[in-house]
Amino acid sequence: MTAPARLRTSDQPTERGLESGVVARGETETLRVALASSVGGGTIERLSSQLGELGFRTEVVDDFSAEEWRKQMGSGFLGRVLARLRAYIGYPLSVVEHAVRSDEPTVWIVTTNPFYLPFVLTLTRPIHGNAIVALVWDLFPDAIEVATGRSDTGIVGALATRMNQYWFKHADALVFIGRRMADHACGRYGSPLVSDIIETGADANELEPTRLLAGAPESELERWVEGRVVASYVGNMGLMHDVDTLRDAALRIDKRGTAERLGFVVAASGPGVEDLKAGWGELSTERARFEPPLGDRPWARLLARTHISIVTLRTSARHTSIPSKAMSAMAAGSAILAVAPRDSDLADVVLRHGCGEVIEPGMSTGSSTCSSASLRMTNFSPGTVALREARSRSTTISVC
CATH class of the missing domain: 3.40.50.2000 (Glycogen Phosphorylase B;)
Structure with a gap:
């Protein structure tokens, strides 16, 4: 069994969500949204809160808080390697396990943290049966190509490209955080079934x-x-x-x-x-x-x-x-x-x-x-x- 990911839930729709008409009374039991990112906090928590205000029942499945991740990244080379192994290997398996064990239909909003998490959830959909919305924060092998200055990143790059092509085609929807990134990604990996561009932001109340x-x-x-x-x-x-x-x-x-x-x-x-x-x-x-x-x-x-x-x-x-x-x-x-x-x-x-x-x-x-x-x-x-x-x-x- 994989190590459990952190889980926080909001089980009741708010009155605002019910009154807005986004969620009808009597129908909220089926509208559960799970948000998956190996590093939580920030955007993920705000998105969960805002979905809750619209009436959806939400849960956040992450592995590190933002502060924990910053601490790991500042702990030296070994600390960074261990944190990435945990995020890249243990965490995706725990998310799949959680999705399979869920006893009700769920819409999974899955970030590219780690980069192949949308692929893993989309590939295993025949097992867990849930809808997948991929939130595209960054791209791989694009990132490693930038880091190495090489357009040919070998077997790893070719495998990552195939993964991207698969979930771009089979995920229910993709959300990009920038127009230029979206144009580049769709030109390279194919056009998704449904996509939109929602720029990232920040909470002005937190930073007033x-x-x-x-x-x-x-x-x-x-x-x-x-x-x-x-x-x-x-x-x-x-x-x-x-x-x-x-x-x-x-x-x-x-x-x-x-x-x-x-x-x-x-x-x-x-x-x-x-x-x-x-x-x-x-x-x-x-x-x-x-x-x-x-x-x-x-x-x-x-x-x-x-x-x-x-x-x-x-x-x-x-x-x-x-x-x-x-x-x-x-x-x-x-x-x-x-x-x-x-x-x-x-x-x-x-x-x-x-x-x-x-x-x-x-x-x-x-x-x-x-x-x-x-x-x-x-x-x-x-x-x-x-x-x-x-x-x-x-x-x-x-x-x-």
Whole structure:
């Protein structure tokens, strides 16, 4: 028997859901929705809550909380390997077991975390008999192709491609989080039966700056950022993310001796962090500070104290990844400095909402196109409901 995944349920539809007409009285017993992702919290919990408000009975089946995952990713190479083995092997088996043991029809909303979870649930549907809606957060082998710089990733890549083609064709529906990602994925793996694009977002209530900025500093980090113009990078800094442009821009700023109050905070894990530490070796601790991945509260409080949130994406990952950290930063009121190709979903979000500046990867020291790159933020007002409460910023920092 597999190790049990974590399970949380909401067994009763809310009055709002009943009154809205989405769910009719007397019919709610059959409308159970299960949400599966190896890492819970954040988007999954919010989606579960919102479905509950519409009247559906929901359950979340995950293996790690977001905070537990951040802790594992910051625990060193061995810790990361063990966590990924648990997420990639034990967790999918436990989800299948849970689906098979369920004694009532269920709609499974299955994320690509891990990447082949939609394939596993779709392949085993003859056993469990439930509907499958795949929530496409990222793509594999696309990600490994970006990481290795190779379009031919051998047997593993070919197998992953076949898996994707199967669940793209046989899942009941697919939801993508960006138009460019959707176009790329459907062009490569085939058109699904039903699909839609629902951009990722963030809960503005969780990141409301006025509340998070209230009170005295709660940590040495918060004392450090006081009085500074803070440019922060939070979350994963992996193989999808451009490190070189950020490294060179910070070194150039420091060498010029301008922007004396500007301080960089990197609270992240992943291979890019070590590369950045090595590249920023000459920067003083007054200019740049590295932190391990933060827990939920210190993470939110850092975002609320951040003037410029840095989000990076390698050119080769432009249709493969959409960093959700950008949405969280916008909800917290930060201006976005996106180091990303113009033809990426990340750039589309920043430019559409006028909430930051997009800089092409490579616009760094020695680049002929670098001289005009700057970040100019004045009274940005994101227009979506999820971002409406974001604070305005007014910041000008030349990055090249």
